[in-house]
Amino acid sequence: MTKVTSIVVGAGLAGLSAAYSLARDSIDVLVVERGDYPGAKNITGGRMYFLPIRSLFPELWDEAPWERHIVREVLTGVSKCSSLSIEFSNQKYNNKPYHSFTILGSRFNKWFAQKVAEKGARVINKYKVDDLILDNGKVKGIVVGGAQIEADVVIAADGTMSQIAEKAGLRGKREPQDFALGVKEVIALSPQTIEGRFRLKADEGIAQLFVGSLTKGMLGAGFLYTNRDCISLGLVLGIKDLTDCHLNVMPYELLEEFKLRPEIVPLINGGESVEYSAHVLSESGIKGMPKLFGDGILVAGDAAGMAMNMGLTVRGMEFAIASGALAAEAVRMAKKQNDFSAGALSKYQDLLKESFVWKDLNTFRHAPDVLANPRLFGEYPQLACTMMEKLMTVGEEPKKKLSTTISKELRSRLALSLLRDSFRFWRM
Amino acid sequence: MVEVNIKDKLALDTFKPAKESHLKLNQELCRGCKVRCCLFVCPARVYTMDEQSEIHIEFEACLECGTCLIACPHNAIQWNYPQGGFGVQFRYG
Numbered sequence: 001m002t003k004v005t006s007i008v009v010g011a012g013l014a015g016l017s018a019a020y021s022l023a024r025d026s027i028d029v030l031v032v033e034r035g036d037y038p039g040a041k042n043i044t045g046g047r048m049y050f051l052p053i054r055s056l057f058p059e060l061w062d063e064a065p066w067e068r069h070i071v072r073e074v075l076t077g078v079s080k081c082s083s084l085s086i087e088f089s090n091q092k093y094n095n096k097p098y099h100s101f102t103i104l105g106s107r108f109n110k111w112f113a114q115k116v117a118e119k120g121a122r123v124i125n126k127y128k129v130d131d132l133i134l135d136n137g138k139v140k141g142i143v144v145g146g147a148q149i150e151a152d153v154v155i156a157a158d159g160t161m162s163q164i165a166e167k168a169g170l171r172g173k174r175e176p177q178d179f180a181l182g183v184k185e186v187i188a189l190s191p192q193t194i195e196g197r198f199r200l201k202a203d204e205g206i207a208q209l210f211v212g213s214l215t216k217g218m219l220g221a222g223f224l225y226t227n228r229d230c231i232s233l234g235l236v237l238g239i240k241d242l243t244d245c246h247l248n249v250m251p252y253e254l255l256e257e258f259k260l261r262p263e264i265v266p267l268i269n270g271g272e273s274v275e276y277s278a279h280v281l282s283e284s285g286i287k288g289m290p291k292l293f294g295d296g297i298l299v300a301g302d303a304a305g306m307a308m309n310m311g312l313t314v315r316g317m318e319f320a321i322a323s324g325a326l327a328a329e330a331v332r333m334a335k336k337q338n339d340f341s342a343g344a345l346s347k348y349q350d351l352l353k354e355s356f357v358w359k360d361l362n363t364f365r366h367a368p369d370v371l372a373n374p375r376l377f378g379e380y381p382q383l384a385c386t387m388m389e390k391l392m393t394v395g396e397e398p399k400k401k402l403s404t405t406i407s408k409e410l411r412s413r414l415a416l417s418l419l420r421d422s423f424r425f426w427r428m
Numbered sequence: 429m430v431e432v433n434i435k436d437k438l439a440l441d442t443f444k445p446a447k448e449s450h451l452k453l454n455q456e457l458c459r460g461c462k463v464r465c466c467l468f469v470c471p472a473r474v475y476t477m478d479e480q481s482e483i484h485i486e487f488e489a490c491l492e493c494g495t496c497l498i499a500c501p502h503n504a505i506q507w508n509y510p511q512g513g514f515g516v517q518f519r520y521g
């Protein structure tokens with residue numbers, strides 16, 4: 001039987017980050033990925049916040065296949081026939097080091113895997129890890145393609161639907177309220193068209209979030225990111241609402257309706273749809289995390305539930321990269337002592353707790369409860385749009401005073417709950 | 429609601445279907461199921477129902493997202509990824 005020091009299951013951001021760190025420390029590592037190539041199965045939004053991970057692999061980032069750095073953030077509330085946008089731009093977002101970048105999962109991971117291989121790790125594609133070799137609950141290696149490969153430690157970086165963490169007994173059943181479905185389309189447009197339509201210079205990009213009637217009252221949101229030569233457009237829909245929902249509407253129909261909205265049509269006009277994808281995201285943050293370590297095993301990235309909707313920011317990529325690197329660090333320490341027991345590998349959790357990953361997930365631990373509020377996705381965007389309509393429209397009747405219009409809207413609608421929800425959002 | 433032919437959307441992607449389905453149903457549990465949410469949560473319309481109210485799976489179209497497994501209230505789906513090197517292969521991601 002073959003034996004290696006470490007095996008990484010999955011060549012996503014978490015797995016590749018772990019493998020890169022291990023290979024850099026000259027630790028024997030084998031990455032096993034089920035896709036045809038690294039990136040073949042990696043769906044993201046996506047925007048990556050750069051500053052938290054900048055110091056991890058400084059030698060890599062200059063040549064990374066970033067799509068565009070974000071210089072403008074737009075939040076759009078939509079009702080059936082109107083919309084209200086808040087646009088935020090910041091000169092600082094145009095200074096290096098950039099604050100955040102858009103990426104495409106397949107392009108990025110293909111490049112990252114190449115860097116991992118150059119460092120000396122072995123990356124095998126087209127193989128799915130079918131099982132773990134278990135000995136009295138201790139993980140001793142993997143079963144892949146009918147063969148067994150022994151290892152001192154296995155890092156499960158196999159994404160949100162991680163079966164490896166399950167097989168190791170580290171995670172239980174997934175509940176609908178803790179997950180969302182993301183559906184996404186990539187629409188190709190020339191860089192010049194993108195820059196013209198979105199008022200951007202070369203390499204600059206925007207990130208836009210949509211809430212309101214586009215999800216038909218379901219917990220969820222729409223997103224638009226500009227890439228170099230295409231646009232990522234998608235919806236995130238809470239699985240509980242999707243399951244309870246008797247709207248008789250399919251996720252792809254909602255996506256199509258989103259594409260046909262007057263706010264979107266002129267942005268994608270003439271563009272060619274080149275990909276349709278879907279993937280679940282964990283929405284429960286720290287509460288939904290599985291056990292992160294066991295004898296001979298560590299869990300990193302989405303497999304460890306390290307992704308989160310924090311209201312105006314969706315995060316998962318930096319958590320995946322950072323947790324992968326910390327898992328590698330724990331392996332390095334375990335190897336020094338030649339002790340890969342759960343006790344020794346628990347160092348991983350300590351390292352995580354000292355890092356931004358744990359701190360951010362902990363700070364936003366109430367976010368899922370605050371965001372599981374249907375008013376945020378239905379009534380409030382509607383209220384904002386109605387109020388704007390009344391303020392902006394001049395009809396046949398004499399116009400009311402601004403204060404009258406606003407206070408009437410607020411009184412007639414949900415003033416108290418708005419106040420209460422704003423407070424909860426503020427404290428989140 | 430707009431009409432969408434899901435086949436047109438799926439035609440944008442590259443699929444390498446395996447011989448055997450990676451998704452299996454416990455039809456017994458499905459027969460007793462009232463919600464049948466697999467029919468409307470799946471972004472690839474993998475699940476359909478025939479006149480006899482039996483659920484069918486077109487596994488070749490699966491986007492491997494995981495939604496059906498999480499959504500099914502009766503744990504009727506034996507969910508797996510396709511065999512390595514098969515299934516959908518994304519170029520953008």
Ligand SMILES: Cc1cc2nc3c(=O)[nH]c(=O)nc-3n(C[C@H](O)[C@H](O)[C@H](O)COP(=O)(O)OP(=O)(O)OC[C@H]3O[C@@H](n4cnc5c(N)ncnc54)[C@H](O)[C@@H]3O)c2cc1C
Pocket residue numbers: 009010011012013014015032033034035039041042043044045046047048049127128129130157158159160163181182183184234278279280281300301302303306307314315316317318320509
């Ligand atoms: C629609 C959507 C939008 C998002 N938007 C954002 C965003 O804007 N910003 C952000 O930061 N995050 C976002 N996220 C979250 C972010 O994409 C993830 O947190 C991150 O990509 C997780 O990386 P990972 O390496 O943990 O998992 P993955 O990228 O899922 O990688 C797991 C890998 O493991 C492989 N694998 C699984 N099982 C096996 C097996 N048994 N054998 C071999 N290989 C296996 C898979 O093929 C895959 O390549 C979004 C997610 C989605 C779905």
Ligand code: SF4
Pocket residue numbers: 453457458459461462463464465466467483499500501502503504505
């Ligand atoms: S798969 Fe689940 S949701 Fe679908 S019919 Fe069967 S039991 Fe019901």
Ligand code: SF4
Pocket residue numbers: 278451469470471472473474475489490491492493494495496497
């Ligand atoms: S994994 Fe996703 S695409 Fe595949 S059958 Fe289930 S819901 Fe449909």
